[in-house]
Amino acid sequence: MSGASDELYQQVILDHNRTPRNMRALLGATHQAQGLNPLCGDAYTVYLSIDGAGVIREVAYEGHGCAISKASASMMSEALTGRTVAQAHALFDAFRGLVMGKSEATPQDCDLGKLRVFSGVWRYPARVKCAALCWHALRSALDGQGATTTEDKL
Amino acid sequence: MTANTYPIDNVRADFPALRQTVNGCPLTYLDNAATTLKPEAVVEAVRQHYREESANIHRGVHHLSQKATEAYEAARDKVQHFLHAEQREEIIFTSGTTAAINTVAHAFGSTIHADDEIILSEMEHHSNIVPWQMLRERTGCVLRVIPITDDGQLDLAAYEAMLGPRTKLVSVVYVSNSLGTVNPVQRVIDAAHAHGAKVLVDAAQAVACRAVDVRALDCDFLAFSGHKIFGPTGVGVLYGKRVLLDALPPFFGGGDMILSVSFERTTYNALPYKFEAGTPHIAGVIGLGAALDYVNALGLAGIAAHEEDVRDYATRLIARIPGVRLYGTAPEKAAILSFVLEGVHPHDVGQILDTHGVAVRAGHHCTQPVMQRYGIPATARASFSIYNTRADADRLAAAIMQTKELFG
Numbered sequence: 001m002s003g004a005s006d007e008l009y010q011q012v013i014l015d016h017n018r019t020p021r022n023m024r025a026l027l028g029a030t031h032q033a034q035g036l037n038p039l040c041g042d043a044y045t046v047y048l049s050i051d052g053a054g055v056i057r058e059v060a061y062e063g064h065g066c067a068i069s070k071a072s073a074s075m076m077s078e079a080l081t082g083r084t085v086a087q088a089h090a091l092f093d094a095f096r097g098l099v100m101g102k103s104e105a106t107p108q109d110c111d112l113g114k115l116r117v118f119s120g121v122w123r124y125p126a127r128v129k130c131a132a133l134c135w136h137a138l139r140s141a142l143d144g145q146g147a148t149t150t151e152d153k154l
Numbered sequence: 155m156t157a158n159t160y161p162i163d164n165v166r167a168d169f170p171a172l173r174q175t176v177n178g179c180p181l182t183y184l185d186n187a188a189t190t191l192k193p194e195a196v197v198e199a200v201r202q203h204y205r206e207e208s209a210n211i212h213r214g215v216h217h218l219s220q221k222a223t224e225a226y227e228a229a230r231d232k233v234q235h236f237l238h239a240e241q242r243e244e245i246i247f248t249s250g251t252t253a254a255i256n257t258v259a260h261a262f263g264s265t266i267h268a269d270d271e272i273i274l275s276e277m278e279h280h281s282n283i284v285p286w287q288m289l290r291e292r293t294g295c296v297l298r299v300i301p302i303t304d305d306g307q308l309d310l311a312a313y314e315a316m317l318g319p320r321t322k323l324v325s326v327v328y329v330s331n332s333l334g335t336v337n338p339v340q341r342v343i344d345a346a347h348a349h350g351a352k353v354l355v356d357a358a359q360a361v362a363c364r365a366v367d368v369r370a371l372d373c374d375f376l377a378f379s380g381h382k383i384f385g386p387t388g389v390g391v392l393y394g395k396r397v398l399l400d401a402l403p404p405f406f407g408g409g410d411m412i413l414s415v416s417f418e419r420t421t422y423n424a425l426p427y428k429f430e431a432g433t434p435h436i437a438g439v440i441g442l443g444a445a446l447d448y449v450n451a452l453g454l455a456g457i458a459a460h461e462e463d464v465r466d467y468a469t470r471l472i473a474r475i476p477g478v479r480l481y482g483t484a485p486e487k488a489a490i491l492s493f494v495l496e497g498v499h500p501h502d503v504g505q506i507l508d509t510h511g512v513a514v515r516a517g518h519h520c521t522q523p524v525m526q527r528y529g530i531p532a533t534a535r536a537s538f539s540i541y542n543t544r545a546d547a548d549r550l551a552a553a554i555m556q557t558k559e560l561f562g
Contacts, residue, residue: 003177003509005560009502014561017502040501040517041531064531066499067561130501 007120008127009067016071021078023070026060035063035137035148037129042069046137054085061134068118068127073134075115085142091115092139098122099131160460165452166541168193179511182549187331187359187490187537188515189381192445196385199444203437210433212410226436229443230426233391236446237376238367243425244399246392247439251358252281254377254392255325257429258354259285261402262323262375268294271320273351275300275308275337276527277330280520282356286325300326302527306333306482314345321351328360332519332535333482334490336364343373352398358382362539363461363488365454368393380438384540385445389438392429399425406431457540464538465489468547472536475554481533489538492519495554498561500534506560507534510553 026032026047036043042065049058059077064070076095080088094110101122121131140148166172171191174181183191203225209218211226227242234242248254266272272286276299286297300313308326317324324346329336343353354375357366362383368376375398380389394402404411404422408431413421422428449457468491472478477496495503504516515535518525525531536550 004505005509008505009560017561041522041525042501043531064499066501068502070499124505127501127505 004124008124010117010120012075012114012117013067013071016074017067020070020074022058022060023062023074024060025062026058029058029060031141031144033137033140033146033148035133035140037065037069037133039129040066042066042130042133044069044073044134044137046073046134046141048080048138048141050085056080056083056085056088061137065133066127066130068121068130069133072118072131075117076134076138079113079115080138088138088142092135095135096132099128160456161452162460162541162543166543168195168448169541170194170197172541176511176513177509179549182510182512182546184536184538184542184546184550185513185515186362186539186542187382187519187535189387190362190384190539191541192386192441193384193448195448196441196444200386200437200441203440208437211436212427222436225440225443226434229439229446232443232446236361236366236450237391237393238369239393240369241396244368244393244396246394246399246426246429247434248377248390248392249388249435250379250381250390251279251356251377252390254375254390255282255354255356256285257392257405258325258375258377258394259289260405261429262352262354262398263289263293264403266293266295266322269320270295270322271298271316271318272296273298273300273313273316273321273324273326273346275313275326276302276523277306277308277333277335277337277521278325278327278523279331279356279358280522282325282327282354283523295322296320299523302333302335302524305484306330306335307484308335308337308342310338310341310345313342317345317349317351319349321346321349323352323354325354325356327356327358328366329357329363329488329490330482330521330524331359331490332492332521332524332533333484334487334492334537335482335484336360336486336488338486339373340371343371347372359488359490362449362457363454364458374398380442380445383442383445384448385442386435386438389435389442391442396425399429404428404431408432452540460540461489461538461542464542464544464547465491467544468536468538468550471547471551472554475551475558477558478554481528481530489542490535491537492533492535494530494533495557498557500532502561503534503554503557506557507550507553510549510556512536512550512553514550 029047031048044063099121207221209222211223214220352374357378376393381387411431500516
């Protein structure tokens with residue numbers, strides 16, 4: 001096999017799809033928002049627990065979607081834990097640049113780390129929204145908006 | 155014609171899109187319920203119109219306009235005969251099934267009042283749900299929904315219990331695009347008429363796989379799209395009984411649908427032009443005519459036999475793959491297989507199948523109530539047509555096995 005099975009479905013993504021981390025509702029979340037992709041029906045709620053110093057202490061999510069959206073949510077939850085809100089915004093911008101194939105948009109000081117497994121997504125325009133779905137929900141949660149859809153803005 | 159004499163090699167050769175490879179594999183096109191491929195004859199008819207007779211119609215003082223008008227109106231005759239309609243004036247060209255249903259929702263909708271009832275079914279495409287919800291907003295009418303059974307059939311007992319003096323219209327799909335069910339529309343129509351209600355049949359998925367006779371059915375309206383029967387996109391048909399169409403107001407206003415216009419008073423044109431405002435998709439209509447010629451030459455009986463053979467073969471093959479669950483197992487089915495592979499989201503199934511050159515649709519298929527009925531977000535859907543073979547079903551099954559392995 002070639003193509004999508006190599007570029008899109010890397011082992012790390014398949015692993016997070018099989019055993020998603022932090023996939024649960026978060027009681028006592030300080031922020032939460034829904035993300036919906038109306039074209040395919042993928043839907044997640046992202047929960048954040050942010051302390052008084054602006055540090056994200058816990059990230060969780062629940063919902064349903066394809067392997068790309070689920071693995072993205074799972075890896076996002078790991079990447080954000082312990083980061084500041086400002087760092088989360090920077091990581092959002094960097095991740096969006098990555099999945100849209102605009103890596104020049106990535107700030108120099110922002111390390112995507114493991115999230116680089118999504119670097120092949122931009123070649124599959126139909127799947128960019130899958131990878132970005134939970135990240136949009138994250139930003140809505142941070143901005144205090146209850147819901148977002150992939151049709152609002154990419 | 156039996157499956158053995160069906161000219162599959164010739165049919166495949168008629169479709170240029172089948173000659174390509176996708177991701178290094180021969181194209182296995184199984185997304186026919188979304189849109190069908192186009193035979194050379196249709197591509198050529200459209201091309202020839204634009205190259206040699208590109209002109210506007212019904213304004214025929216010059217040669218090209220007369221040629222274009224003749225070709226356009228000849229296509230109307232072809233549709234009339236294809237549907238066995240009594241009169242050519244009963245054939246209205248639209249931009250597709252959606253536009254045809256919206257036309258009825260506005261024109262017939264003008265006769266609907268608060269508390270009148272319209273019956274739909276749970277397996278309708280969004281295009282046969284939303285226009286009626288919009289009519290409900292305008293009029294305060296009531297929408298009632300025929301439930302579907304576990305195997306994907308209309309619950310006819312529930313339907314017949316819904317019919318009553320308030321029922322004004324029943325609008326149902328002939329062949330479900332997401333489940334494949336062939337509905338007993340004759341019985342639906344007869345029951346509706348017994349209560350004085352009119353019936354609109356959404357035949358978008360039906361016309362390419364079975365003979366449709368609007369006079370035998372006695373349906374009041376019927377809609378289909380060109381692109382699902384090997385014709386161009388952006389063109390479709392609304393059939394309506396003349397007595398109804400004559401009595402109803404037009405939907406779109408504009409050129410070609412009038413006899414005379416002044417600021418004081420406008421007189422509408424006769425059928426079918428009353429419902430064809432503006433310059434239509436002339437090339438598309440001509441292409442649709444060529445598509446119907448193609449289907450007629452092949453014969454719907456032979457097409458049905460061929461597709462039943464491939465459907466049964468594919469169903470046996472797919473159903474025995476561990477972890478595959480089929481949705482839509484009614485006894486009367488078109489060659490549409492909607493399935494879920496345990497533990498793998500349908501979008502991922504579709505993506506991996508694509509790496510093997512197998513094109514399927516993944517999603518809710520514009521039938522979210524069907525997905526809700528079965529408690530699933532989406533399915534993968536393989537839909538077969540006149541050029542598909544048992545070998546295509548083999549490639550589908552092999553690609554599903556590879557998908558299982560990757561996600562295992």
